[in-house]
Amino acid sequence: MRLIITILMVLAGLTLMAVSYFRLAAPWCATSVSCSDPTLPWAASLVVLGILIAISASIFYTVYRGDE
Amino acid sequence: MTAEAMTKRELPQGVGTLTPGWLGFFAVAIIVVLTGLLAYANQLNQGLVVTGLRDLGTVRGAPWSLYVAFDVYFVGVSFAGISTAALIRLFNIEKLKSVARMAELLTVVALLLAALAIMADLGQPLRGIVNLFRYGRPQSPFFGTFALVIAGYLFASLAYLYITSRQDAARLAERPSRLRGLYRVWATGYEDTPAQRHRDRHVTFWLALAILPLLITAHSSLGFVFGLQVGRPGWFGSLQAPAFVVMAGVSGIGHLIILAALVRSALRADRRINLDVFAWLGRLLLVLVFTYLYFTVVEVLTTIYQASAAEQGLSDALLTGRYAWIFWGSIATLLAAAAVLGWMTLTRFWSVGWSVFAGIFVNVAAVGKRYLIVVPSQTHGQLLPYGTGSYSPTWVEFVIIAGLFALGALMIGGFMKIFPIMPMEEGE
Numbered sequence: 001m002r003l004i005i006t007i008l009m010v011l012a013g014l015t016l017m018a019v020s021y022f023r024l025a026a027p028w029c030a031t032s033v034s035c036s037d038p039t040l041p042w043a044a045s046l047v048v049l050g051i052l053i054a055i056s057a058s059i060f061y062t063v064y065r066g067d068e
Numbered sequence: 069m070t071a072e073a074m075t076k077r078e079l080p081q082g083v084g085t086l087t088p089g090w091l092g093f094f095a096v097a098i099i100v101v102l103t104g105l106l107a108y109a110n111q112l113n114q115g116l117v118v119t120g121l122r123d124l125g126t127v128r129g130a131p132w133s134l135y136v137a138f139d140v141y142f143v144g145v146s147f148a149g150i151s152t153a154a155l156i157r158l159f160n161i162e163k164l165k166s167v168a169r170m171a172e173l174l175t176v177v178a179l180l181l182a183a184l185a186i187m188a189d190l191g192q193p194l195r196g197i198v199n200l201f202r203y204g205r206p207q208s209p210f211f212g213t214f215a216l217v218i219a220g221y222l223f224a225s226l227a228y229l230y231i232t233s234r235q236d237a238a239r240l241a242e243r244p245s246r247l248r249g250l251y252r253v254w255a256t257g258y259e260d261t262p263a264q265r266h267r268d269r270h271v272t273f274w275l276a277l278a279i280l281p282l283l284i285t286a287h288s289s290l291g292f293v294f295g296l297q298v299g300r301p302g303w304f305g306s307l308q309a310p311a312f313v314v315m316a317g318v319s320g321i322g323h324l325i326i327l328a329a330l331v332r333s334a335l336r337a338d339r340r341i342n343l344d345v346f347a348w349l350g351r352l353l354l355v356l357v358f359t360y361l362y363f364t365v366v367e368v369l370t371t372i373y374q375a376s377a378a379e380q381g382l383s384d385a386l387l388t389g390r391y392a393w394i395f396w397g398s399i400a401t402l403l404a405a406a407a408v409l410g411w412m413t414l415t416r417f418w419s420v421g422w423s424v425f426a427g428i429f430v431n432v433a434a435v436g437k438r439y440l441i442v443v444p445s446q447t448h449g450q451l452l453p454y455g456t457g458s459y460s461p462t463w464v465e466f467v468i469i470a471g472l473f474a475l476g477a478l479m480i481g482g483f484m485k486i487f488p489i490m491p492m493e494e495g496e
Binding site for chain 2: 041043062
C-alpha cells in the first residue's frame with residue numbers, strides 16, 4: 001500500500017505539472033497578445049502544486065505506518 | 069547503557085543551552101535584523117526612490133541592482149548545500165557525513181534569503197507574488213526560477229532535511245527537556261527499526277537522485293533569466309547557464325567550509341569535523357574555481373576578439389573602466405583562493421584557517437561577479453541610443469542586505485540551539 005500510494009502521488013504530481021504546463025498555462029506562441037494570457041488563471045500555481053505533491057510522496061513513504 | 073541512563077542525559081551538541089557568548093551572538097544578530105527591517109519599512113513607505121534603483125533608458129539607471137545580485141548569490145550558496153548532501157547520500161561519502169545536515173540547512177536558509185532579497189527588490193511585493201502565480205508563463209525563465217528554485221528546490225530540501233533528521237528527533241524525544249514536545253512532533257512516530265532505516269535509506273537515495281537534476285535545471289533557469297535576453301549585451305550567451313551552476317558551486321562550497329569551521333570551533337568538534345572534511349571540500353572547491361576561471365577567460369576572449377560596438381563598450385567598462393576594480397578584484401581573490409587550495413592539495417597539508425581563508429575569498433569574488441553580471445549590462449549595455457547610465461547603492465540597500473545576512477546567521481544559530489547540527493552518533 002505504501003509503495004502504491006507513493007507511486008500514485010508521484011504520478012499525480014507529474015501529471016498535474018505536465019497538464020498545467022502544456023495545456024492550462026499560456027500557450028506556446030508569440031503571435032498575439034492572447035499568447036500572454038493563461039488558458040486557465042492560476043495555472044502557474046498548479047505547476048507548483050504538482051511539484052509539491054510529487055516531492056511530498058517522499059515524506060509519505062517514510063512517515064506512513066499503515067503497513068506495520 | 070540502560071534506558072534510564074539514556075533518558076537522564078543532556079541534549080547533545082549544546083542544544084537547549086544558552087551561554088553568554090551565544091546570547092551575545094543572538095543579540096547582535098537580532099539588532100542587525102531589526103535595523104534591516106526598519107530600512108525595509110522606510111523603503112516600503114517612501115518607495116524605491118530611497119534606493120539607488122532607477123529606470124533604464126532616459127533615466128540612465130539600473131532597475132536590477134544589489135538586491136538581484138544578492139538574490140543570485142544566495143541561490144548560488146544554496147546549490148552546494150543540497151548537492152553536497154545529495155552526493156554524500158548517493159556515493160556514501162563517510163568522511164563528509166558530519167557536515168551533511170549543515171549543508172542541508174545552509175540550502176534551506178540561503179533559499180529563504182534569496183526569496184526575501186527578491187521581495188526587497190519589488191516595489192509591491194504582494195502584487196508580485198499574486199500575479200506570478202495568477203498570470204505566470206511557465207515557459208518564462210522567471211517563472212522557472214521561482215517554481216523550480218523556490219517551490220521545488222526549497223520544498224525538496226526541506227523534505228530531505230526532515231527525513232534525514234527524524235531518527236535524531238526520535239532519540240531526543242526520549243530525553244526529558246523543554247523541547248521534548250517539539251521532538252515528538254518532529255519524529256512523527258519514528259521507531260528505530262531495521263525496516264524504518266531501510267525505508268529512510270531508500271527514500272533519501274531516490275530523493276537525492278531527483279534533487280540533483282532539479283537543482284541543475286533550477287540554477288540553469290536562473291542563468292537563462294539573463295542569458296536569453298537577446299537585447300542586452302553581456303547577458304545574452306550560452307555560457308550563462310553553466311557559469312551560473314559552477315559559480316553557485318564555488319560560493320556554496322566556500323560557505324559550507326566557513327560554516328563547518330565555525331561549528332567545529334563552537335562545538336569543539338575537532339574529531340568529527342576533522343581535516344579530511346576540509347580536504348574533501350577544498351579539493352572540490354579547487355576544481356570548481358578552475359572551471360569558473362576557464363569560463364571567465366573564454367567569455368572575455370570571445371567578447372574582445374570581434375565584438376559589436378555595444379559589447380565592446382561593456383567589455384571596456386568591465387576590463388578597464390568603471391567596473392574594472394570589481395572585475396580584477398574578483399579575479400584576484402579567486403586566484404588567491406585557488407593558489408591556497410592548490411598549495412594545500414599538492415602538499416597534502418590541510419589547514420582549517422587557510423580553508424576558511426579560501427572560503428571567504430571565493431565568496432567575496434562571488435558577490436563581485438554577481439554584481440558584475442547584473443549591473444553593468446544595464447548601465448553600459450544599451451543597444452538603443454541612450455547614454456551611459458550609472459548606479460550607486462544607497463545605505464538602505466546595504467542595511468537591508470546586512471539584515472538578510474544577520475537573519476541567515478540567526479536561523480542557523482537558532483537551529484543549532486534546538487536541534488543537533490551534526491547527525492548524532494550511536495550513544496551520543
